[in-house]
Amino acid sequence: MLQRVHELLPLKPPRSRRAVRWHVGESAVLSLFGHSCVRKICDKNGFVFETLSEPKRSIALTFEEFDLVKDGYEFDFDPLGATPGKAAAILKSDEQMIADLPDEERELVKNKLIAVKKFLLLKARGAASHYRQNLAPILLKMQDELFAPKAPPKGGQMGPPTFRLVGPKRFLEWVNAYLEMGPLGLVNQYHLCGWRDDRYSREERPILMDHVYRYLSREAPTIAFLWGEMETKFANLNRGRIEAAGLDLRDYQGIDLARVTKEFKEHMDGRGVALLTCPAIDLLRVEIRRLPPFDVIAARKGEEVAQRFFHPSKGGVQGLIRPMQRVEADDWTTHLHTLVMELLPLWDAISPELREAAPKTRCVFSAAICCTTRVIPAMTLALRTGASNTKQLLRMSVSDKTALARSIGCETPWEYRATMDTFVVDEGSALLNAETELVCTDLGIAFKSPQIDTPQQRPKIERFFQTLDIRSLLRFSGRAFSNPQVRGKYESLARACVTVEELAALIVRFVVDQYHNLPHAGLGGETPRACWLRLTKKRAPTTPPGPSRVRLAFGEPFTVTMQAEGIEIFGNWYRSQKIDELFQRSPQRDYIVKVDGEDLGAISLRVDGGWLTVCGPEIMKGVNVAIWEAALANLRRQDEDLQNLVKPVVHRAIEFAQAGDAETRKRLSILYRPKTREQLEAIRIRMNQTVRHREEVLSPPTGPIDILGGRVFVGTKAPPNGPAQLLPPPEEPMAQIEATTERVRSKVPRAVPANRQPAPEIRLRKPPREWKPKERK
Template structure:
């Protein structure tokens, strides 16, 4: 069960009857930021009078309030009360002591006040017993009695503790002069604790406060101290040397003018001046303004009241502190030579989406550069079950965290703050937020997760990118030996199996995975958008031209009644389409300015992504260059082979930026039109009309119930996607008989032999 504050904190118990409070005349009340005096009370409540407000006619303003309302305001911290706040005696004591409370005084002063108070109490006791009077001789005798009593009590205390009597010299404060004790008695006429602060002496205000340096010396001192607040970060010793040089120059100039030399401050004085600068002023001068703002920005410990899964998802890009070797494996072998042979060490970008409630990674994308595409890919993973991806890397823990975020928070980088990301989030109806610029604390949890990944994992790998001042000792680029695929495998396995199953301090020691399971069972997870909505919001948009066979996208024909109706209106005009690279089973076709239609493709393409399909097409074009048509079994065998090849590279396809650029997809689309077409045997279900003009032009028996004359004369052969014919129908068209050829005269020169071509003659 989730530990929420309302389950942990005790519930305040209300008494059956409110308490009637009594306020003296000197009491000071503060209610909702206003000062009041209590002028009247009864069994229902009290009447308060404003001390700073009056009515327009000069009459005092009052406020009636019941005891229940006063108790409620006190529980909320909106009511404060100071007893004897306006009494003249108490104000004099506070003014004389320089503090409002006893605990505000230094410990040494409190000990001194306690010593004085103890002497006054002991003397008052002797005076009450008749053993002392206010004469000087009697006071001196009483102080000797008090001193001997204190020594005996100290010896007894040591004996009770098991120490040997007389083993240590008992040190007591020196007894005051009788006149001093009389002065203390006048300050504290009674032994009440309220007047104890009047016994504080004025030693804290003693000393010579006259400035030791004149105006010219102070100006040079502060000007040199300001040099300490520079980005070069000079030391105090070097600043002191610079100050002494400056004073020597000024004194040399003053000697020429017959003026006395200026006193040179000591290094201790310089340290005192530097120490008087505020912390934010020092940080701004030595670290920079941006760093100072980040260090001293108010922080409330993160966003509070997060209890539901995906209630707040933070997205951020991080350049991984590790040099990797980009090598080609698996599906990369199907692409250009320069891409396969890229071996230069590089640093990849990690775009992560973190659920702030559970601290679980719900999206992860690694790419060579960070841009809008990487953000959209990380966003796409939030709606996907990533367990198969994690299993391909050998992870044993499921990575099933998915759903629709209630709020997404980004930084203002160009990869996030652009029209593509904003449009996708708007279409998915996901609220989003861009906090203040250069404010990492506004996204503290995702920022801290990058640091955790760097400390717990990246710092242990060879080839780590070091700060500038450490690069000479450790050259990360020269020591790079881990490939991109190996690094991604390590990172993913650590996140899924390690980080998600490690107790998290921000969750009270609970693991992120356990937290997800708890809150998802308690509150439920917001449902993901369907595949068609995801395709419209996050799909790749391309311009295509319709044909009688449908729309050709990545080598597959997509057709539907809506598509064909639009084809009859605009024919070969360009149309807008969108396809999901993670699922090529359907595409979306724009019918008008606001409407989109879902156009299905071959059944075997459902669930197949673009990378796997391109690998299968490349293999098919290599194996079947002569055949004009491919049937479903051949295509399925090719896809199965591509999936087998893709098994080792599935992680790269699922989490690393794909090498398939849009230009490559366009090139494949262009090559698709040459030489190979696909026979879609199952494109149209049996229960739906299969006529090419079904729904628009009556065909066969659909119009009259019997074949008409034109059908009998024209005749047709059933083909996939063409008009249907009854099984007994025979074509009425007969080719005409060939006319007899006339024998041409024998030419004088023999003509070259040419191949005979079959053709019809009139």
């Protein structure tokens, strides 16, 4: 919401084109880029500043650069920071500014300043001096004039004065401190008060610190327990020293040998026994509080808990303005037991024992979320984790999924796709692997992996999993819950009734139609889809890769042999003009091609200059291997000879396979996976016959074929004299047209009635002679 409100703020006035040349004195102290600096050189070009901390460094800025830097939030300027008086005031007050003081201390300094100013004014008039005997009555008079108590509103006794002046000696110290150090010199040095020496000896302090460090243990001992252990330690030491001195312990019964009093310690010192005093429990608490908090939590609860607790979480990465600028992905084991089987119609009729024996599992749900718009561009569902899930997420993020959503019944388009700027995953092996990083490199995507066990660095995807669990999976029976304590005595396995295919369809329907159209708190009440549509109009996402780059990134390599007809793979021929040139230079040579199992319309051929795109049959565009294999299986059942198939028949077979694939994807939805390398190789081996496509249906000829058949001759090409006949209607069989070829040609008059057009005559043509090369002697 803040980003949307910031857009409504008025525009800032433009800066002046001419920079102001500011003065920086020699006694000034500046803060530039986090470093305290002083001016070293000032000339016509600009300033040269030197840092106060070691090692010394020089920072050169022109007047224009200094004019821009001074308006930044990291810039600070103290014109008197390097003067001796300011340095002495800081050392005395232990503060940099008057505003840093507490309210009571600041009020005290204000009253002192009023009194000192009044004295200096009287001294300037000659009514006061530094002589102490004459200063005492002046201070009494100033007390009554400046700090007299206020009269009560309705009678009664007078209240105490607001401020009481000190004696002449102390007052003159105030005056001298003010003249030397300014108002900061009037601050009381309470920070220097107190006992600074250690009250415990060199033998007592190590024992105390030993018990302090024992607090850093996975057993998590309490402070009271450690203090009891420390008392026992000191009592044993003192008892041993008394025995070593030859004294009888029975004489000291009833005396606490751990908390030794000062009088008893002095008495034992007189007898030559140096006793130790156990520190109080308050000192033990103070020393434990001084331990680094990270070390305390890491030692008592574990390093992972400490990293998660002290990780600075600021709501994710700031400054995201473009859709798909940062995409986070992760795996999550669903809190729902599902049936790994198709739900039979007789499920309600079978016994509970058979239902309980059905295989059940918890699926692994993988998803990717756009951190700018909160849309879900990709998600998969699998029975186990693996690199194929991450690869499928990357492919779905650059593809349109609307057809998949429509097949399930979604009413909202699933069109979110682009080339991501940054793809962020966790440290799991299923997401962080070499194959994923190589695919991201080929697609031009930055691949990052935050620190392990820090979900705060991926807050968007972690929160989406909670939303899915609360809003979608909560309504189904068979929930596994997050831990056994929350689950209690709920029988998750016995209540499982949702299949994996049904769960996949339910998740897609929830995300596409419900999640994308509900107000999102992270977007200020705007829906993810509305945010996507709004930002894509202002800052368009990066264009997704084309089919060739997708094929190179996600395709599988194969070795093929180039033939005169082109390249044959998966039952299709791929040919182009460059392929013919390659064949002429080096025929029957093996090449490496990359095939995209989701689109057999083209392949990529490895040549010396890189990769060459070779197109195949037009009807194979957008057809995947599964559809094509089903179409070939259907064609084999219809015709054994696959060498002369016609295009309409192939179209019908592909349409049949696409209908079956649509039903399969509707049932699998995000469970669908592209074919692996081994599966593609097995399909390639099964396709041992190649399909050739033609445009029209051919029927076997019954006689000579007239190439001019069906034309109307006019002018000099009119038919000769003879009985003219009209053209047969289109619905008459081809046999009637062929019968006209056997009639004898006769002359007919060229002038014919206007309302009657002579029928054309089909002339007989000799069949073309077979061409033979000319023999040379």
